[in-house]
Amino acid sequence: MEKDFSTLYLENQLCFPLYAASRLTTKLYTPFLEDLGITYPQYLVLLVLWEKNSQTVTEIGTRLALESNTLTPLLKRLEQKELLTRSRSSKDERAVLVTLTASGQALKEQAVCIPQKIMESFANTSMSKEELQAFQKTLTKLVELLGEE
Amino acid sequence: MEKDFSTLYLENQLCFPLYAASRLTTKLYTPFLEDLGITYPQYLVLLVLWEKNSQTVTEIGTRLALESNTLTPLLKRLEQKELLTRSRSSKDERAVLVTLTASGQALKEQAVCIPQKIMESFANTSMSKEELQAFQKTLTKLVELLGEE
DNA sequence: TACATTTGTATCGTACACGATTTAATCGTA
DNA sequence: TACGATTAAATCGTGTACGATACAAATGTA
Numbered sequence: 001m002e003k004d005f006s007t008l009y010l011e012n013q014l015c016f017p018l019y020a021a022s023r024l025t026t027k028l029y030t031p032f033l034e035d036l037g038i039t040y041p042q043y044l045v046l047l048v049l050w051e052k053n054s055q056t057v058t059e060i061g062t063r064l065a066l067e068s069n070t071l072t073p074l075l076k077r078l079e080q081k082e083l084l085t086r087s088r089s090s091k092d093e094r095a096v097l098v099t100l101t102a103s104g105q106a107l108k109e110q111a112v113c114i115p116q117k118i119m120e121s122f123a124n125t126s127m128s129k130e131e132l133q134a135f136q137k138t139l140t141k142l143v144e145l146l147g148e149e
Numbered sequence: 150m151e152k153d154f155s156t157l158y159l160e161n162q163l164c165f166p167l168y169a170a171s172r173l174t175t176k177l178y179t180p181f182l183e184d185l186g187i188t189y190p191q192y193l194v195l196l197v198l199w200e201k202n203s204q205t206v207t208e209i210g211t212r213l214a215l216e217s218n219t220l221t222p223l224l225k226r227l228e229q230k231e232l233l234t235r236s237r238s239s240k241d242e243r244a245v246l247v248t249l250t251a252s253g254q255a256l257k258e259q260a261v262c263i264p265q266k267i268m269e270s271f272a273n274t275s276m277s278k279e280e281l282q283a284f285q286k287t288l289t290k291l292v293e294l295l296g297e298e
Numbered sequence: 299t300a301c302a303t304t305t306g307t308a309t310c311g312t313a314c315a316c317g318a319t320t321t322a323a324t325c326g327t328a
Numbered sequence: 329t330a331c332g333a334t335t336a337a338a339t340c341g342t343g344t345a346c347g348a349t350a351c352a353a354a355t356g357t358a
Contacts, residue, residue, distance in 0.1 A: 005257065007264040010196050010212065014267065014281065015174050017288035019193070020214050022171035023345075024295035025164050030346095041314060044168070047159050058336060063159065065169050068337045070315050077313080094323045094336040108154065115156040118163065125294050131287065132163065138284045139166035145274050146173035172315075179316095190344060207306060217307045219345055226343080243306040243353045 028121060032114045036107060042078055043111070045071070049084065049100050050108045056095045065147055083107065177270060181263045185256055191227055192260070194220070198233065198249050199257045205244045214296055232256065 010016050026040045033043050048063045049055065057068050057075065064071075075098055078084050083104035089095040122132060159165050175189045182192050197212050198204065206217050206224065213220075224247055227233050232253035238244040271281060 003258075003261065005199070005261060008196055008199060008257070008261060010193070010200070011289055013196075013264050014285060015178055015189070016193060016196070016213075017285060017292050018167070018171045018174050019189075020292045021288055021295065022167045024214060024292065025167050027346090028295065029164055039313065040164070040168075044159070044165060047157055047162070047165070050154070050157060051159070056336080057338095064165075065173060066314095067316075069317080069339075072338055074314070092324075092336080096337065108157070109152075112152065112154060112157060115162050122294075127291065127294060135284070135287045135291070136163055136166060138280065138287075139170055140160055142276065142284070143166050143169045143173065145271075145276060146170065146177065176316090188343065205306080206308095215344095216346075218309080218347080221308055223344070241306080241354070245307065 028118060029114070032117060036110055037081065038078075038083075038107075041066075041070075041074060045074065045078065046083070046100075046104070046107065046111070049098065049104070050111075053105070054097055054099045056089065056097055058095070060098060065143075078104075177267060178263070181266060185259055186230065187227075187232075187256075190215075190219075190223055194223065194227065195232070195249075195253070195256065195260070198247065198253070199260075202254070203246055203248045205238065205246055207244070209247060214292075227253075 006012065029040055029043065033040060036043075038046065044064055045060060048060050057071050061067050061071055075084065075086055079086055082101055084101060085099050086096050087099070089097045119129070119132075122129075155161065178189055178192065182189060185192075187195065193213055194209060197209050206220050210216050210220055224233065224235055228235055231250055233250055234248050235245050236248070238246045268278070268281075271278075
């Protein structure tokens with residue numbers, strides 16, 4: 001009697017489809033982001049700052065579930081592109097305040113069309129707008145659950 | 150009249166929840182994989198090889214949507230751990246055949262409990278087994294769509 | 299059969315992720 | 329008010345991802 005290994009089948013695990021979907025979706029965004037001269041994780045940081053300017057590294061990290069070891073070099077690259085500035089908070093010298101520059105804020109105008117274009121990529125597929133939205137809802141719930149740690 | 154920027158809200162985009170869910174799920178697997186002495190992408194490669202031993206780099210890459218620039222160094226690390234061997238195919242000298250060693254095959258026995266343990270992490274959450282399975286189904290469909298490119 | 303094209307890996311450079319550690323500032327409390 | 333504990337960033341090392349490129353083997357075709 002052979003052991004049952006079916007649970008090890010690639011698609012039967014939660015992890016692989018998530019991993020692949022994430023990477024492939026990132027690739028979908030890439031051409032649009034190249035027009036803006038930024039990478040995908042950099043885009044996420046900008047999304048957070050476009051929502052609310054001037055946040056600390058920790059605040060951005062909490063929102064994206066990333067820590068300073070990932071964010072610090074990434075933020076420095078965005079600083080080099082002159083999309084934001086980094087400065088110690090006067091209230092708490094430990095905290096670094098990240099603030100969009102004028103061009104960082106202006107980039108939002110160019111980015112606003114991206115979500116639309118991504119949705120359009122699904123227009124001629126079997127994925128309906130409704131299905132995508134329901135899917136996204138479950139995803140967000142999953143992220144909340146996993147994020148509680 | 151202010152422009153509508155709501156589509157730029159982090160959670161309203163498909164990309165972010167996918168990205169976060171993928172990373173957080175990987176973290177869920179990590180402690181179990183550390184017991185086996187492997188990383189998460191290495192685990193995925195092993196899953197592919199446990200299904201069918203002796204595959205070329207391209208075959209593994211097709212399955213995981215990864216290319217040789219990612220796989221080659223990763224496979225070399227698994228070779229160093231003596232979990233697999235890499236050798237040129239005699240039929241086609243361009244192709245590299247990746248074959249599990251005895252210990253590479255033996256590791257499957259230790260890995261078989263992992264999916265179960267992951268599912269258990271969701272036991273006391275609001276995510277039911279059914280919801281997870283439906284979710285996984287949509288995910289797989291999404292991966293197929295995106296993978297067609 | 300020459301030779302341009304394609305295919306299969308590998309290499310290189312850049313940019314994340316993330317565990318572990320370090321350093322400095324702040325906080326809590328005796 | 330000392331001082332240990334906590335917190336916020338940064339640094340370091342390892343391991344992916346991935347675009348661009350290189351190169352050799354195989355293939356297609358005039």
